[in-house]
Amino acid sequence: MNPVQYQFCRLIEPHIPCLRRLQPIPTWTTGYRSSPQTPLCQVRAKQWLANRKLFVRRLYKNVKVLIRPGEEISECVYVEGYYEPNQMYFLDHQLKPGAVFIDAGANDGLYTLFAAHKVGPQGLVISIEPSTREYEHLCKNIRLNDFKNIRTLRAAVSNVSGFAELKVAESSKSGHNTLSQSFYYKDTTLEAVEKINTTTIDEVTEADSISRVDILKLDIEGWELSALEGATRTLVKFRPLLMIEIICENGSAFGSNSGKIWEFLTNYGYQMKTYSSVNGLPVEATEHPGPGYTDFIAVPKKSV
Secondary structure, eight states, X not given: OOHHHHHHHHHHGGGOSOSSOSOOOTTOOTTOOOSSOOHHHHHHHHHHHHOOSOEEEEOGGGOEEEEOTTOHHHHHHXXXXXXXXXXXXXXXXXXXXXXXXXXXXXXXXXXXXXXXXXXOTTSEEEEEOOOXXXXXHHHHHHHHHTOSSEEEEOSEEOSSOEEEEEEEEOGGGGGGOBSSSXXXXXXXXXXXXXXXXXXXXXXXXXHTTOSOOOEEEEOOTTOHHHHHHTOHHHHHHHOOEEEEEOOSOBSOTTOOBHHHHHHHHHHTTEEEEEEOTTTSSEEEOSSOOOTTOOEEEEEEOSOO
């Protein structure tokens, strides 16, 4: 990119809400970076490295998000113009006005915000996040968009209500917080240990007296099996679609057990799907494909 092209991109960049239209990206993996980068991405990458302040950018569907300097999810959103495009594309086609979406492990709320836009004023998003730091960012993002259809809860979902210790990762890797004994990514640094409340999905749905659950998203860094064990009544009564992270680990200190999660969901009458590496769309999976695949969809069959 020559100096003239760079200056042109720098001038128009603030007026472009999102660099990418919402579509599947078959080569997407966690921490995805496009190669080669477009000129606009090159400009944003340079600006990202130089920036030291909080600012606002637009995500899909004109949803606004706070971009945090040095934080890897914010970097992906800002530089590339999207985050987890296969999942967001799927969600865009599944969520309808009036639907109910539960976001467990909401972090700063990218899924919560997107879902709130999709379900509209007659719908509901229940957004659950245990970390004080991330919960504050979540609430700021909700206020930024002035959404009135979101209920927030600062807690972790598990198989029992009570208390637990949350390992809070360094702020640059805020998506790695976990209830497990250790972080999955070995280069993640511990910032703090926070005593938090735990609840169950069943308690959440029953306390709110909701009449439907359309999609349940679980991205809770190794604690998914415990969360599912606390959601059995919800799974049987409402038969929601599940968007779930399942990491190919078995009985490690990290806490995830992909085989048991797979067995649990199939026993409850769910068909497992993952995202195709050919077109980024959901395809049936009979077993965990192995390392490199973390994001799955569980589709309910007609009866348990």
